[in-house]
Amino acid sequence: MSTAPVFNSNPFHALYSRSLGITRFWSLMGIITLVKGVYVYYGPDLFTEEAQYWLWSRHLDWAYYSKPPLIAYVNSLSSGLFGISAPVVRLNAVLCGLGISYFVFRLGVEHFRSHRVAVLGVVLLNVSPFFVTATLFFTTDSLLMLAWAGALRYFLRYVDTGQPGDGWRTAAFVVFGMLAKPTMVLFGFVVLAGSGRNFALISRRLLAFGIPVLVGLLPSLIWNYQHDWVTFRHIFTLAGGSGSSLLHRNALGQLLEFVGGQLAYGSIFIVVGLLLARPWKLPTVDHARLLPLWLAPALILAGFAVLSVHKRVEVNWPSATLVAWPLVVSYLLHLRYRRWSETPRVAWPVGLSVATLLLILQPGWLDAVAGRPVLPVKADPLYRLAGWRQIGQTVDDFVKDLPPGHFAIVSDSYHTASELAFYVGGHPDTYCLPNANRRMNQFDFWPAPPASQRQNIVYVSEDPLSPEARAQLGPVLRQEVWPVYYRNVRVRTMYLYHARGYRPKAVKKPVMY
Template identity: 25%
Template sequence: MRQYPPSAWAIFSILIAALVHFGLGFAIEFSVDEAHYALYAQHLAFSYFDHPPLVGWIQWPLISLTSNEGIIRLVPELLWVLSCYGVFLVSKELHRLIQGRNAGYLTSALPSANTCALMSVLCIIAAPLPHVLAIGLLPDSILIPLSLGIMLMSIRWIRKDTYAASDWLVLGILLGLAGLSKYTACFTALALFIVFLLHPRKTWIRQGGFWLALLIALILISPVLYWNMTHDWISFRYQIAHGGGSSWAWRRVAAFLGLQVLCFGPLIIIGAFLFCKDCLYTSRRSMIALLSFFVIPFVIFAALSGGGGLPHWTSPAWFCLAPFSGIGLAKAWSIRHRFWIKFLLILQITLCLMGFVYVLSGGINTAAIKSNPIADLYGWKLAGQKAAELVRANQVQGIAVQNWTLGSRIAWYAHPLPVFILDQRQDQFDLWFGELPLGSSVLLVNWTGMPFNQPTLDKPIDGPSGEKFAFGECKPIEHIAIERFGQNLSSFEFSLCSHWQKTGLR
């Protein structure tokens, strides 16, 4: 490694990981969320039921040209590379801040800024879950580089105590784009406010640039506000209910924390601990303010996890923690504490590689198909094409499924046929395709990974106002099995269902 500078190793590491992502992007079909957000790009709007619009807008140029998954996945891949570059820049800027505030023995013992930045990037490359975001586009994939950009601007504010007009302009654009990417961008904005608030001098509040930045951010997120205003604020109401989850339980919090360690690895945690132990008392107020980019979202999501949550929600927070971890690990490396760093780095990268092989293989062959999570990534293209063929052959009104997670892939691969969700819960599909009209006939698709009873008169579906809905008759007409490397992953059943009707009250 001494033959090349740390920056060269950082570039080399990022490129190797990017090539792996690129290959995987062409090898697997869209996941449920990827297909859902790709549908955003096919139905451009000011906003959507469950998320702001940027995740759809950013894909639109490619999706208007192609439906190839690998090419479309260049978007999250570029965002991941940009995020790694952001981690590199933030780490160097943080190193410069520490050096500038303390010229004592601690900072003189720190390795070079590029070495710290390399360690920060390796913390991300060795973490399993960020690779998922590099292949499949989620709102978090966009929020991560934007959060790092806002954090970078925060460090520059602390160092310079002033902004040029161009700095305020950039900050306003970053805040606005973050708001267009995901509602949890408010946590990043709160961390930025804490940086301003804890600064000894409150000069920012008297600067016209600060208010200009707020105005720019507000203008950029105005499409979301307008769309919600014209749709009874359904997106905000959904997110509040979704964030609260179900009944709260400590065991869910414990499971969430354990899953976070598994998804992001112990290396980044140990690095953050070493930083806090050795460097936190250097410009303590500034460091605490900057650490809020991790602490605020992580603590909030950990608290909410008692009612339910997803592990990738904290991804922007972990990326913002990586620069601190890289400095802590680089300092430990410089004083010959290298065994455990090497061990954890090799272990985590090995686990990532095993995960890639596991996905490509189709998972573990078990009798219980539902227990294989990788089965969810295969077969939907074939099922969508078969569904489109059967709809046209039988001249029915469209395709029906009983949960939106089944509808996303079918709607993408059977485009432009309408897909109706029968669970009677309001979602984005109601805005795109409406409710299934009474008396309609459709092709019902059932998947063994998430099976449902056919909603016939003897097994109706409950409606939101106490009524029940069912088809007069459902007749299976086709069945396809999905196999990979000789193992059965799942199967799809296609039924012709007629006369959708109300059957009375519960």
């Protein structure tokens, strides 16, 4: 094994590597973007969070109950330019993926001065489940990851060059990230890890970091000032602030769930790459350059692991922090296998990861080969996406006998109400019934159906009509039951009711955050 440093001083070799690396990067991006485009065009229906964020775009505001405003404005822009459809919504995610890959590629080139490290890092990134899901399904994680990758690139370049322009670009991406999701505040750990041991320097940079954080937070502060600070109450509740005990009764189970989820979602194949590289046997590792790329994600993951023994932590919460780890692994693999010709030695984990992604994103092909469900339907995350387009068509048929424009579509769930707003013909306003026993959501800040529509209510739910809903809807005139099948298994039953005499104040509004 060669012990030459990663930085190659031969100008002819460097020029060849640069040309080869750029060509391979854009060729790779072309193939990946094409495959993703085909998937989003022919892929599953929007899942409920995607539909909810799209619905926000029809009610543009300073912010929203659970998130900052950026995703609503991006959806509004794309829908205005290309129309309303599921592929258009997900086009935003695909473009985010292209941008993130570009920033990771440039970071690899600039930070390690190696196009091979950069290209291999992009490959590892694009086969990691956390990245693939965020760049196929458009959520706040898609935008947050883009902001994180941009801020990471320019911050580390600022650390190297000290150029004020790179500092301003870092600040701009921090603002962008704060407008996408409050988790961007955790980028402070990158600032900490990249500032060495100089306490004065750390203090100055963290103080400077706080300014764009506050700027990006300003729209949410304005909205929350007008709405009793409910977003902060919501985040406090999500973080377990309302719990009475520091140690959850199922603390070990939640911790194991978090660790297992990160291995699956962050890609266990990244761990395989580390084992292939055997960094403990590499004498030429530039630890100073690696430190800000691996330490910040490690600290953030450790923090969420500690939180998981108190409160269940969703697997995607730390996902944006992981964009640097594929680059760390690619650098170590580059030191182990230096030439382009040696790259196939590390290709099998990539192939295995791609096969796993195919199983997750399109399990039907394996069912057809095996003649039976290989991945259990209830373990398939896509089953929750099944049937919403057909439900929208069913509601269209259900309301044909009602006076046009003189009915309201309501549900007991914001998930269902959001999907109906997207998939029912004409994209009508939908409503979510207030209920003191459910958690607050964005519908609670929008008005109830107008008086002209309250005599004809179409109520849609995944459950039979509850006493609380019946108290609000009045007499039921008609009802239907509609089953939803996915991979030949019944996964959901939808109940449709035509009721008359909606009374929006019959049940108290929710107070849980």
